[in-house]
Amino acid sequence: MKMDRHNQSFFGQKTGIMVESPSKTEPFIFLKLVKKKGDDTWEKLSQGEGKTIKCSLEEMAMIYKVLKINISSWKTYHKYKEIGTNIIFYWKKINEIDCLIVTIGEYTRQFSIAQAEVFRLLMKHLLKEKIEFATGGTNFKNNREAKVSYSADTEVKKPTTTLPSQEPIQLSEESIGADTASVKGEIKAETEKALLIVFDSGNEKWIPKSTIKSKYTSQTGVPQTFTIDKWVLPKNQD
Numbered sequence: 001m002k003m004d005r006h007n008q009s010f011f012g013q014k015t016g017i018m019v020e021s022p023s024k025t026e027p028f029i030f031l032k033l034v035k036k037k038g039d040d041t042w043e044k045l046s047q048g049e050g051k052t053i054k055c056s057l058e059e060m061a062m063i064y065k066v067l068k069i070n071i072s073s074w075k076t077y078h079k080y081k082e083i084g085t086n087i088i089f090y091w092k093k094i095n096e097i098d099c100l101i102v103t104i105g106e107y108t109r110q111f112s113i114a115q116a117e118v119f120r121l122l123m124k125h126l127l128k129e130k131i132e133f134a135t136g137g138t139n140f141k142n143n144r145e146a147k148v149s150y151s152a153d154t155e156v157k158k159p160t161t162t163l164p165s166q167e168p169i170q171l172s173e174e175s176i177g178a179d180t181a182s183v184k185g186e187i188k189a190e191t192e193k194a195l196l197i198v199f200d201s202g203n204e205k206w207i208p209k210s211t212i213k214s215k216y217t218s219q220t221g222v223p224q225t226f227t228i229d230k231w232v233l234p235k236n237q238d
Contacts (some may be wrong), residue, residue, distance in 0.1 A: 008122055015109045016042070017102060019119070021126050027057045027134040029126060033107040051105055053078055053085065057134075060127055063089055067100070067120035077189035077196070084188075180213050181230050187220050197226065203234040 006021040018032040034043040034050040043049035055063070062074045066089040073090030085105045092101050100111035100119070111119065185199040195212070198204040207228060214227035 006122070006126060008118070010109065010111065010115055010119065012109055015107055017104075017107075017109050019122060021130075024129045024133045027130055029055050029060060031055060031104065033104055033109075035107060051085070051107060053087065053104060057127070057130060060123060060130075064120070064123045064127060066090065067116060067123055179230055180227050181233060182214075182225055182227050183233065184223065184225050186223050187216070187218065189220070190218055199234065201234075205234050207232055 004023050007018065009016060009018045011017075013036070015033065015035045018030075018034075020030045020032060022030070030052055032045055032050060032052045034045065036042055045052065059076060062076070065071050066074050069091065073088065075086065075088040075090075078085045078087060086103070087105075088101075088103045090101055091098055093099070094110070098113060100116040102109045102111065183199055185197045187195050188198050188204060189196040193210075194206045194208050195216075196204060197207050207226075211229040211232045212226055213229070214225070216224055216226060
């Protein structure tokens with residue numbers, strides 16, 4: 001008999017990460033994180049301690065690519081109740097040994113090769129299972145209802161997958177005109193079609209890439225100047 005739920009814990013000396021799949025018919029998993037407190041006891045999720053994030057199928061696929069070492073790193077950004085969380089998976093050599101490092105907010109966990117391999121096999125299984133049972137078909141209605149029920153008490157995220165080492169986007173400057181404005185800011189997060197820009201005024205907004213008429217670097221946290229269609233800018237930003 002095949003299991004419908006999956007739970008796997010990866011504990012270190014100070015930080016633990018638990019991978020939980022509530023059902024094969026749900027197109028997401030949870031990553032739950034706890035750390036050891038000053039009194040040598042562990043945080044308890046049941047008491048509101050620790051951190052829980054919800055990963056979509058697309059995010060699971062990107063995590064799997066890192067675990068397979070198809071890419072050396074991947075990062076994304078979640079936002080819930082005005083609290084932002086950076087999520088980073090990357091490989092790093094420590095004492096000449098390849099180690100997987102996972103940083104989620106203030107929680108960082110170092111995986112050995114063996115632990116990373118178990119994580120990889122688990123993610124491979126979960127992806128195959130969920131693609132079969134949680135996408136389309138007769139389960140579509142139930143999946144949609146399940147998403148709504150979970151969204152009430154779990155993390156809501158911006159779909160901000162960002163691959164490292166991206167080259168600056170080359171955009172034609174011929175389209176710059178009276179309907180555009182040059183504004184200063186820095187990139188906070190990125191999707192395939194939009195940038196989350198924090199402007200010097202303190203405003204932040206998702207800006208469609210199609211409305212950005214200047215060249216820019218995709219690196220986060222770098223101050224730069226953007227030429228953007230005025231209609232999409234936050235109020236008083238242009």
